[in-house]
Amino acid sequence: MYGSGNNQVVALDGIDLTVGKGEFVAVMGASGSGKSTLLHILGSVDKPTSGRVIIDGTDLSELNQTQAAIFRRRKVGLVYQFYNLIPTITVQKNILMPLVLDKKKPNKEYFDKIVGSLGLADRLEALPNQLSGGQQQRVAIARSLIYRPALLLADEPTGNLDQKNSGEIIDMLKLSNRNLEQTIVLITHDEKVALEADRIITIEDGHVISDERRR
């Protein structure tokens, strides 16, 4: 719920949704339908006014700021339309950031595998702003996968990319879903992108209006 008094906006209302492990779900909706709010709530960036959100056994509504940050770090990988990479450190450090913050040693094999499959192996020492948009988005995906999160949340990941790069990014998400059994919630308003998912949920004015399982 946003704003106050007459300006109050109910972004999400009575949503009851379960996403199973290993599912690839696309959430569709027009601008202002509440899909971004849903993603923020799932990513523990925002808190619901009422109701509960449970991810991997953790009730997000009970977390304080620090707990929410650590939860984001370990359990959620966030991919945004505008990549949100840290501009002052290299690609490699960006990818490893969640692990480094936890003072954990990266698994070299896993890191190489991700970096290799995303085609970033030769750009590890570059700064984000030296990469193309598609490359930056791949770095963001690598970063979100590095901790093997319970949930990968992608918010219009292709919104800022051309056709070719879009296709590649979606393929990579699909790949991680297949190969790593990665649970993915993808938010988009692009039907073509949504059609790649196992399940499409459509939201309008804060309500789920359809939930279609395709496979």
Next chain:
Amino acid sequence: MWKDDSSAMSVRIAALISALLLSLLLGLFYNAWKYEIERIKEEEGDWQSRIAGEFGQEEIEVIKNFANVKEAQTFETMVEIYFDDMRAVLGDTPRIAEALGVSSQKVFYNHELLAMYMIRDPGDTAPRLLFPMFLLIVSIASLSLIIIIHNSFAVSMNARIHQLGILSSVGATPKQIRSSLLQEAAVLCILPVLTGNLLGILISMGLIRMSNDLLGSGVPGRHEAIFGYHPLVLAGTLLLTAVTVWISAWMPARKLSRLTPLEAIRGCRAPRAGLFAQNTGELQLNRKKKSPLLACFFGMEGELAGNALKAQKRALRTASLSLILSFFAFSIMQSFFALSQISTRETYFERYQGVWDLMVTLKDTDVDSFGETEKIREIPGIRSAIVYQRAMAKRILTEDELSREMKSFGGLAAAGDRYVTKTEEGWLVNAPIVILDDVSFLAYCEQIGITPALDGAVIWNQIRDVTNPDFRHPRYVPYVKEEEAIGILGVSNGSVEIPVLSYTEKVPALREEYAKLDYYELVHFVPVSLWMEIKGQVGGSEEDTCICMLGRENATIEDLSALQEQVDSLIAGSYQTESENRIRELEVNDKQIQGMMTIFGGFCVLLAVIGIGNVFSNTLGFVHQRKREFARYMSVGMTPGEIRKMFCVEALALAGRPILIALPPAIVLVGFMLKASYVEAGTFLAEVPVIPILIFLLAIWGTVALAYYLGWRNIRRIDLAEVLRDDTMM
């Protein structure tokens, strides 16, 4: 539109600091100028030009009838002319001279005074730097202020880049956007500029007062500065501040107004970050940087902090530079004054303790014509009083006369021809004569262990080892062989033989230094009764006679002041005197050093304030400049605690670096000063002004910490969801 408190506040602070500094500078300059004019008028007179010659009333009338002449009056064999419009002086005075039939050679100008009004005669070659220096300082100040504060405006304006894009998309021209930005800047700055001006005036008033208190008292003949202000100075300051602030606002405004609507609306969201990121003021690096030290000590947060600092390098350049400079200057200044205090104490006050408490100089008086010696000795509380005068003679020294030690470092052949002249018989050296009153001379004879007598001279037979450069700890060796019983003193027109009573290493307790400049002088002490016999042949006595007095032991300043008054009342009527008091001199010296330190320290603080102002204007702009950056950290899962740590590391590095950079050169420089002054390291280390330097350091750190705390408080409040939503919903 400038609703946001922090960036508006940063702009206000920037405007306030600029106005304050400029107003202070102009206020001080005006007073320096006014002081100079008063001093010149007192010393030279306030006439503007003079024509030499004897003039009668009729000619004076001729002069007065010149259109621009305000006043003309005769002074000795000159006429002094005053003009209504001072600028006419260079043109009119030669014409007046011509009308009087006097050659232009007899025209003189008060160049020093005229230069104060920027009237320069091409014939006057003296540099007269007050105005050029002033213009230089003011332009440097204005330029550096522009460099500092334009960043505040840039951050503040960048915060509204999105709105500007909208404005521009509905058809506002760049000019309209620019003028709207500038108008708002003006509204925002009016109050701080006025306040800053007022504060600047008050501070300069305080500084003038302080400099009078610190430097003025106790220094005879110093002209007292009285604070003054002029409406024109105020107008000038306001104009200068307005121009400075306007340029600072205009620079970012111009840049922003030239963006296309799309660039402005999309701001940082373009795929190629380079150009656009600059527009949002977001931190960016163009090349990979490493912060190994910070990363090593503080982990990821350290590395992020280090890189963030590197990305802000330009914005923080002034801060780093002025903090480095201020700390460097402050520690050097403290060490320098500590050293000079030690040095003065060792070479002057400690050395003369037990030599003199009161010194009276009798102007234009010969020692043999002073008859009040006994009366002075009778004043209760006077332990001793020596009346003496110096005279200068020459003496021939032959190679044979020189001591073995003296010969060992080259003898007089090594002396050079500045003070020593080679003649056929030997070398002509300076032989200063110190004429003591008879009683003191007899006492001196007893002191050095010879039979008191008044019919000869005592020779101070010491010469410095010239091969040892340490002036603080000189080594002395005997100058001549102690054989000759007759000394021949001479001047150009003759010579006189005087018996030598003794050669000695000891000198009488006088406030005199021997062989200070001329290491090769041979000092003779003679009683006044002998002097009266020989002065006809020798002559060369100095104009003044001195009385060197000791009060009772451990005399206080009150004791000495009382004695000083008694002595003055005894002799002041019949002689023109100048009297000094050792303890008061020490106090005046200390006070002057303190005064200088306060003034220099003030400049260091001012420099630090500029740096700190820059830090503040930067951190207060954080919310806009860095909220996206912080949102990113948070979205990757950095906890508020970790972000705070990063912030602390950043502040620590920003405040610590100037110290780390400034300290080694400061230490090296102090080392050099120690070496050059021959003060022993131990003595200096015992008195190193650690506490003031530490206080200065902590003050810098404290204020940087405060700036970062305020920045953190602002950024902590940002709502991650909102920033990210802003990002995704665009």
